[in-house]
Amino acid sequence: MARRWWNGSNPGTVFIRSNMRSRSDWAAGHMSWSVLMIDVLRREFIYLWYYFTILLDQIVLYWLLGMAIGSVVSVFGKERIHRLFGSLRGKKLGLFGVVPACILGIASPLCMYGTIPIAASFSGKGMREDWLASFMMASILLNPQLIIYSAALGTTALIIRMVSCFFCGIVAGLLVHFFYREKTFFNFSGFDEVRSRDMDPNVLLRLLKNFGRNVKTTGLYFLLGIVITALFQRYVPNDAFVSLFGNNEGFGVLMAATLGVPLYACGGGTIPLLQQWLHDGMSMGSASAFMITGPATKITNLGALKIVLGVKRFALYILFSMAFSFLTGIVINWFIQ
Numbered sequence: 046m047a048r049r050w051w052n053g054s055n056p057g058t059v060f061i062r063s064n065m066r067s068r069s070d071w072a073a074g075h076m077s078w079s080v081l082m083i084d085v086l087r088r089e090f091i092y093l094w095y096y097f098t099i100l101l102d103q104i105v106l107y108w109l110l111g112m113a114i115g116s117v118v119s120v121f122g123k124e125r126i127h128r129l130f131g132s133l134r135g136k137k138l139g140l141f142g143v144v145p146a147c148i149l150g151i152a153s154p155l156c157m158y159g160t161i162p163i164a165a166s167f168s169g170k171g172m173r174e175d176w177l178a179s180f181m182m183a184s185i186l187l188n189p190q191l192i193i194y195s196a197a198l199g200t201t202a203l204i205i206r207m208v209s210c211f212f213c214g215i216v217a218g219l220l221v222h223f224f225y226r227e228k229t230f231f232n233f234s235g236f237d238e239v240r241s242r243d244m245d246p247n248v249l250l251r252l253l254k255n256f257g258r259n260v261k262t263t264g265l266y267f268l269l270g271i272v273i274t275a276l277f278q279r280y281v282p283n284d285a286f287v288s289l290f291g292n293n294e295g296f297g298v299l300m301a302a303t304l305g306v307p308l309y310a311c312g313g314g315t316i317p318l319l320q321q322w323l324h325d326g327m328s329m330g331s332a333s334a335f336m337i338t339g340p341a342t343k344i345t346n347l348g349a350l351k352i353v354l355g356v357k358r359f360a361l362y363i364l365f366s367m368a369f370s371f372l373t374g375i376v377i378n379w380f381i382q
Contacts (some may be wrong), residue, residue: 062300073236089279096275100317104197107316108267111193116255118189119154120248126152128161134172143179143218146209150183150191160184161349165233174230179218186210187338190259194316198323198332204334205329209373213337216369231353263314270314274321298374301331305338315339330378337370 118126130149132143153160164177187210195203221230224324245251323332340346342363351359 065361067128069260071353092279096278097271100271100274100321102276104271104317104320106243107194107197108263110121110260111190112256113264114193115154115188115190116252116259118152119253119279121256122152123154131167131170131172133176134167134170138218140222142173142176142372143215143222146176146179146218147183147214149211150180150214151187151207152183152189153180154188154190155184156345161233161353164231168231168233175222177231178221179214181341182217183214185346186213186337191340195336196362197316198320200349201329202323202332205333205377209333209337209377213369214372217365220365232355233353248330271317277318278321295375297328297331298334298371298378300340301327302334302370302374303340305370328374328378329381330374330376334370334374337373338366341366341370 126149130146133145136142136144152159153163155163160181164172164181168174168177187207192203192207197204198206245254319327319332319335323329347359350362354362
């Protein structure tokens, strides 16, 4: 009979020990993977925080200064601006009235939901619709706060923004004059002039309350814009961006004009993004196209305009905004080159 050798090990015990080693190896591997992921996330957070603080340091003073000047204009100059615009009714300026209407629209600190009731009041008193179109278009695109914000983009970008917005308002007024001379363009029925919230008898408190409302309205969008810019700076390759918005100028202008529609939520929030884009190689024409379609198609503005324009004229407004921004971008790139 063959002799069987027994080493004293229980087969079940061997299996349990082997299984325990497998589980131990799996746990060790899982733990090392978790540690690796934590290290990666911590490293990315450090990078993003670095970009965030650099961007914030570059632009926060422009944001604060813009809100301060906007509050001063709103508290001390708003009524005077509107009185000046109302006084145009008594002047025989004809078609040239679109020029002061544009200037006063840019100077007005009101948002679109504040501008429409003012325009409705002027319309009820007999103000010409081409002047109203220029005033409202310019007011949509630019205001004193946004002018200060845009200074962070550099002198060239600031001048281009102001000039292009001014001419956009001029063209809007001219189009209404020539194509709606015998027809009504706006429908302000149901809009009453809103009461000003700057009513505190103490001038300093009135100014501080207005400043606080500006911070509350724009602060979240401003910080969100910096976060998006930091993400863009960290994860979007510079070469890909330059090839899209820098070298391929015609297509880049069209893409920038299109991107302005979904990305533009607040003027101050897009300044960090534009600042980074220009630094990375975006053409000035593409930037100008974005700066026109952005505020022109901002969701809050569109909601108000849809009410006073109706479906057909609202579609014409969108088409005009996109076409003007694209042509402006092409012309600016051609001149700068």
